[in-house]
Amino acid sequence: MRKRSRLPMFVTLGVLLFLYAPILVLILYSFNDSRYPGAWQGFTLKWYRMLLEANSVEARDIWRATRNTLVVAFAATIISMVFGTMAAWAMYRFRSRLQSLHQMLVYAPLVVPDILMGISLLMLFVNMSVNLGLTTIVVSHTTFCISYVALVVLGRLQDFDHTLVDAARDLGANGFAVCVRILLPLLGPGIAAGGLLAFTLSVDDFVITFFTAGPGSTTLPVQVYSMMRHGTPTLINALSVIFIIVTFSVVIFSQRVLQRKNNTHPHI
Amino acid sequence: MDGFIELRGIRKKFQGVPAVDDASLTLNRGEVFSLLGPSGCGKTTLLRILGGFETPDAGRIIIDGQDITDLPPNKRPINTVFQNYALFPHLTLWDNVGFGLKMAGRPRKFIDSEVERMLDLVDLLDHAEKKPHQISGGQKQRVAIARALINKPQLLLLDEPLAALDLKLRQRMLLELDRIHDEVGITFLYVTHDQGEAMSLSDRIAVMNHGKIEQIGRPMEVYEAPSSSFVAAFIGDTNFFKANVSASADADYSRLSIDKLPPVLAYNDKKLQTGQQVYLSIRPEKFRIQREKPSDGERLNMLKGKVLDIIYLGSNTKFRVECGGHILMITQQHARFMLDTSPLTWEEEVWVSWNADDGYMLQRYEEADTRLLNLPAEEPVP
Numbered sequence: 141m142r143k144r145s146r147l148p149m150f151v152t153l154g155v156l157l158f159l160y161a162p163i164l165v166l167i168l169y170s171f172n173d174s175r176y177p178g179a180w181q182g183f184t185l186k187w188y189r190m191l192l193e194a195n196s197v198e199a200r201d202i203w204r205a206t207r208n209t210l211v212v213a214f215a216a217t218i219i220s221m222v223f224g225t226m227a228a229w230a231m232y233r234f235r236s237r238l239q240s241l242h243q244m245l246v247y248a249p250l251v252v253p254d255i256l257m258g259i260s261l262l263m264l265f266v267n268m269s270v271n272l273g274l275t276t277i278v279v280s281h282t283t284f285c286i287s288y289v290a291l292v293v294l295g296r297l298q299d300f301d302h303t304l305v306d307a308a309r310d311l312g313a314n315g316f317a318v319c320v321r322i323l324l325p326l327l328g329p330g331i332a333a334g335g336l337l338a339f340t341l342s343v344d345d346f347v348i349t350f351f352t353a354g355p356g357s358t359t360l361p362v363q364v365y366s367m368m369r370h371g372t373p374t375l376i377n378a379l380s381v382i383f384i385i386v387t388f389s390v391v392i393f394s395q396r397v398l399q400r401k402n403n404t405h406p407h408i
Numbered sequence: 409m410d411g412f413i414e415l416r417g418i419r420k421k422f423q424g425v426p427a428v429d430d431a432s433l434t435l436n437r438g439e440v441f442s443l444l445g446p447s448g449c450g451k452t453t454l455l456r457i458l459g460g461f462e463t464p465d466a467g468r469i470i471i472d473g474q475d476i477t478d479l480p481p482n483k484r485p486i487n488t489v490f491q492n493y494a495l496f497p498h499l500t501l502w503d504n505v506g507f508g509l510k511m512a513g514r515p516r517k518f519i520d521s522e523v524e525r526m527l528d529l530v531d532l533l534d535h536a537e538k539k540p541h542q543i544s545g546g547q548k549q550r551v552a553i554a555r556a557l558i559n560k561p562q563l564l565l566l567d568e569p570l571a572a573l574d575l576k577l578r579q580r581m582l583l584e585l586d587r588i589h590d591e592v593g594i595t596f597l598y599v600t601h602d603q604g605e606a607m608s609l610s611d612r613i614a615v616m617n618h619g620k621i622e623q624i625g626r627p628m629e630v631y632e633a634p635s636s637s638f639v640a641a642f643i644g645d646t647n648f649f650k651a652n653v654s655a656s657a658d659a660d661y662s663r664l665s666i667d668k669l670p671p672v673l674a675y676n677d678k679k680l681q682t683g684q685q686v687y688l689s690i691r692p693e694k695f696r697i698q699r700e701k702p703s704d705g706e707r708l709n710m711l712k713g714k715v716l717d718i719i720y721l722g723s724n725t726k727f728r729v730e731c732g733g734h735i736l737m738i739t740q741q742h743a744r745f746m747l748d749t750s751p752l753t754w755e756e757e758v759w760v761s762w763n764a765d766d767g768y769m770l771q772r773y774e775e776a777d778t779r780l781l782n783l784p785a786e787e788p789v790p
Contacts, residue, residue: 301492301494303490303491303492303494304494304496304497306459306461306481306488306490306494307488307490307494307495307496308496308507308511309460309461309480309481309482310459310460310461310481310482310486310487310488310556311482311487311507311508311511311555311556311559312482312508312511312512312559313482313507313511314482317511321507322496325498326497326498
């Protein structure tokens, strides 16, 4: 047998190192007994303690920003799941020249630079004399989240057999029953996938939030940014580690669940 | 003819192109009626209009005296077996079959007993807890039928239900469909492009072409007495001859003159006058082919010809014979043990004969329809 090349292994290791080295450094420095990143000053857990006890102003700001982030993300996700699915359905079901314009408009936020979106939303809110706050962030996040949900659900709809709707109607189902008994169960995974994507993007968003957040309504990315400049960056390292643990647990858990489901339904 | 279900002057256009053009037909209670035609002839559109999935541009649909033209699909006493079965992939077979009764808001106990009865009817009770992806094509087909029948519709629509199955399974399902029909006694409207399915299953057939119904009749009627060259060529094979009525032999029979052939006698059921142009259609199996000149029979037409091609198929042989520049397709059934005979060979001079009653005169003829024939009748003579 020919000797197998080791190149693929080295490339894989190299890529993994490239991806995860920064995170490793981040984790390492969350235990550094120094207020600023740089030299290693010895092992400590005090940043974690400070964060979890939340009796400093900084720690409280972080937790408030976390709460804001989650509130915004949940709200934007749910709204965009509803409207994104509706948009996808409209694009799937009705074809016309107006519809291709609709498609372009829905997808536009995917390609428009965040900075433009941020500025234009800010100008809109100011012109309408809307007070900046959580509501304006939710509205802004919904604008781009809808596009992602619509994209994912439309992809799912391409494989959807419309005669299933005909069949359900034929068997006596009215519009509502078709929705609840046929469309939602079958499109559910697609809508959920779109929602997860929207949630991630909303939690992550910095640029648009930066423009549309008001006093007291900062989200975590914006908070982290300001703390990097004047605050305790190491505290953020500790927060990041907690987030990484939560994220990885969720990913592992969902993989397990999906795998079990795949085993019982080999074709779905 | 009790006129149980009536379609009156149905028209439907898609982007200006007529898909169904003034289709009218009447279904009797409990019969199996087929819509037969090539793909794109409008038969599926007509079925979708009946099911309520398309709105006709004009025309009315009446079931048992009630006009249902404007009712949505879920309000019609009609159920459909879809071509791809359209089983709900997320529901078990049990829940698929019970869907209709659940939508009708029937009590749980009633639904359970009915689902059990229907699954038993299609012999799938053992698979009730399976999902559609776990069963075979033939089983899916049967689930689709059970699901459509459970609401006891006035009319069951079947949209090419066997198209996705292989040949063996198709033949089994045909018998199965026939059995189910006998058991439930519901009117079936069966849409197919397969003349064999339509002929074997149906009480009556409507042959469609270009959105129009060309002919409605019993299978034997449309085969033996086609109303146009399309029907003659689409159902089975035939030979066409362009002819002129040259004289009437007596009250019922006329003499026809055909280019380069001696005059032939044909039954003139249409009372055509001398001088009128007509097309004569003769089915391949109506001919007799033999070496010796047949003895003069009453109203027997005879032609001398030469064998061009022989296709031996076991139970029968197909010949291509040239007679006076015309190419004839002839099928001969073998009733006797063939090895004891000296069969006809290529280039052999033969006599071709047929009875005057066995040719059928057509007034509606399109040259394009000859393309539907299995062996092209018009080919350059070598």
